[in-house]
Amino acid sequence: MTRQLPDRRFLGDLRRLLPQERVVTAAPTLAALSRDQTEMLEPGSALAAAFPVSTEEVAALQRCASEHRVPVVPRGAGTGLAGGATAVDGCLILSLMRMDRIIEIDREDLVAVVQPGVINATLAGAVARAGLFYPPDPSSFEISSIGGNLATNAGGLRCVKYGVTREATLGLEIVLADGAVLRTGHRSVKGVAGYDLTALFVGSEGTLGVITEATLRLRTAPPPPGTLLASFRSLPYAAQATARITAAGAAPSVLELIDRTTIRAIEDWQHLGLDTNAAAILIARSDTPDYGRSELDLVAVACREAGAVDILRATDEFESEGLMAARRAALPALERLGMTLLEDVAVPRGRVVDLVAAVEEIAERHAMTIGTFGHVGDGNLHPTFVMPRGDPDARSRAALAAEELLRTTLDLGGTLTGEHGIGLLKRHLLGEELGSVGLQASRAIKQALDPLGILNPGKVLAPDS
Numbered sequence: 244m245t246r247q248l249p250d251r252r253f254l255g256d257l258r259r260l261l262p263q264e265r266v267v268t269a270a271p272t273l274a275a276l277s278r279d280q281t282e283m284l285e286p287g288s289a290l291a292a293a294f295p296v297s298t299e300e301v302a303a304l305q306r307c308a309s310e311h312r313v314p315v316v317p318r319g320a321g322t323g324l325a326g327g328a329t330a331v332d333g334c335l336i337l338s339l340m341r342m343d344r345i346i347e348i349d350r351e352d353l354v355a356v357v358q359p360g361v362i363n364a365t366l367a368g369a370v371a372r373a374g375l376f377y378p379p380d381p382s383s384f385e386i387s388s389i390g391g392n393l394a395t396n397a398g399g400l401r402c403v404k405y406g407v408t409r410e411a412t413l414g415l416e417i418v419l420a421d422g423a424v425l426r427t428g429h430r431s432v433k434g435v436a437g438y439d440l441t442a443l444f445v446g447s448e449g450t451l452g453v454i455t456e457a458t459l460r461l462r463t464a465p466p467p468p469g470t471l472l473a474s475f476r477s478l479p480y481a482a483q484a485t486a487r488i489t490a491a492g493a494a495p496s497v498l499e500l501i502d503r504t505t506i507r508a509i510e511d512w513q514h515l516g517l518d519t520n521a522a523a524i525l526i527a528r529s530d531t532p533d534y535g536r537s538e539l540d541l542v543a544v545a546c547r548e549a550g551a552v553d554i555l556r557a558t559d560e561f562e563s564e565g566l567m568a569a570r571r572a573a574l575p576a577l578e579r580l581g582m583t584l585l586e587d588v589a590v591p592r593g594r595v596v597d598l599v600a601a602v603e604e605i606a607e608r609h610a611m612t613i614g615t616f617g618h619v620g621d622g623n624l625h626p627t628f629v630m631p632r633g634d635p636d637a638r639s640r641a642a643l644a645a646e647e648l649l650r651t652t653l654d655l656g657g658t659l660t661g662e663h664g665i666g667l668l669k670r671h672l673l674g675e676e677l678g679s680v681g682l683q684a685s686r687a688i689k690q691a692l693d694p695l696g697i698l699n700p701g702k703v704l705a706p707d708s
């Protein structure tokens with residue numbers, strides 16, 4: 244009640260800044276814009292959503308929000324899996340999706356300059372048409388935005404060879420909480436002037452500033468990849484194979500794992516001919532010359548030595564893409580089985596075997612269905628808890644089991660999140676990974692850049708942690 248008058252004043256000011264059609268207060272639209280793909284979280288009630296088309300408009304909106312002390316939740320395509328774009332009570336949802344221009348692709352400097360609302364696949368396609376390559380490829384590449392990829396430091400399938408989004412980022416334009424515009428980084432290949440602010444903002448989940456432009460590092464296009472699929476009768480064997488592949492000196496451009504629960508979910512849905520008796524499959528790709536022939540030979544030997552019972556080599560590009568489609572179908576296939584809680588744990592490569600054993604043990608002890616898949620070459624897996632919809636008891640058990648898995652991951656020298664971020668979902672555990680000094684330093688950075696605490700409040704850092 245007490246907020247009504249200030250809220251009305253804020254909305255009045257907002258409507259003076261943007262044309263009517265780019266400020267939305269209709270409840271159904273706000274409800275749709277208040278969630279990301281994290282099913283377990285309930286969003287707060289947003290005040291309005293704004294759709295700026297320029298940096299100047301974002302800056303004006305931030306100044307207005309600062310003046311009225313209104314929280315701002317930046318939003319890309321809403322495909323996040325940690326609740327980073329989940330609305331908080333009384334917030335302005337700041338959608339960056341209308342800032343969707345590819346400003347430049349430069350073949351000499353090997354850079355692309357883009358606005359945040361460009362979809363990853365749109366950029367990758369435009370870059371490929373110019374004969375170049377933009378490596379970061381989250382499985383959501385067809386639906387997630389570059390702004391969201393930057394804000395979460397997204398990983399992806401090719402990141403095992405080419406690095407995650409941060410490694411592909413040379414510079415950023417950022418609107419700070421008070422509306423000031425900051426430019427970070429450089430366009431040159433090298434550059435070490437001052438603190439690495441670019442690296443700080445990549446992965447900051449919309450809590451330190453709003454990304455309004457990015458200068459991204461491109462590469463010359465590698466040769467077309469070849470693909471191999473290896474089936475195993477035991478999940479730990481598949482995990483061991485990844486260590487052998489690395490030890491053999493192979494550097495595949497993709498190295499992914501899918502376990503039996505996930506294979507069966509994919510088969511039930513897509514009928515791709517995957518071996519449903521396999522305990523796990525590994526999918527490896529190589530983009531070295533001749534469809535990666537000699538590198539995939541090394542991978543095949545390593546897999547056989549680790550106990551692979553079957554190895555399939557894609558004979559053409561169509562078959563190759565089919566195998567990749569199987570991997571990309573993993574999450575949607577599990578989502579068809581019920582409500583999901585998708586984890587994103589990452590451990591040093593040498594501890595992957597322990598991690599998959601822990602997942603199997605936790606699934607059994609809690610009587611939970613867990614489908615595991617992910618970027619095993621990076622040590623980054625997505626054990627996905629599947630529960631019947633509308634079963635609060637299963638939900639609480641899953642939350643408990645997931646927390647156990649996260650603590651086990653930390654004990655294995657790993658991290659709570661390899662690529663999806665902390666968001667709302669894991670903020671209560673962040674201190675266990677960072678330690679009190681790490682948490683204090685993070686709070687100091689947040690306080691320095693957003694003293695009023697209006698940028699995506701409560702995300703990453705819990706209010707009372």
Ligand SMILES: Cc1cc2nc3c(=O)[nH]c(=O)nc-3n(C[C@H](O)[C@H](O)[C@H](O)COP(=O)(O)OP(=O)(O)OC[C@H]3O[C@@H](n4cnc5c(N)ncnc54)[C@H](O)[C@@H]3O)c2cc1C
Nearest residue numbers: 319320321322323327382383388390391392394398449454
């Ligand atoms: C099927 C599926 C597969 C996926 N596979 C992967 C994968 O392989 N690898 C991976 O890393 N992730 C994956 N994800 C998760 C998700 O797609 C990524 O986190 C993605 O980077 C989010 O982009 P988005 O545009 O949807 O951002 P949103 O979900 O809208 O936002 C994500 C976070 O970024 C912030 N944000 C968004 N835009 C900006 C901006 N311009 N400035 C500041 N902050 C901003 C938001 O506040 C929020 O904290 C997957 C998701 C799905 C549904």
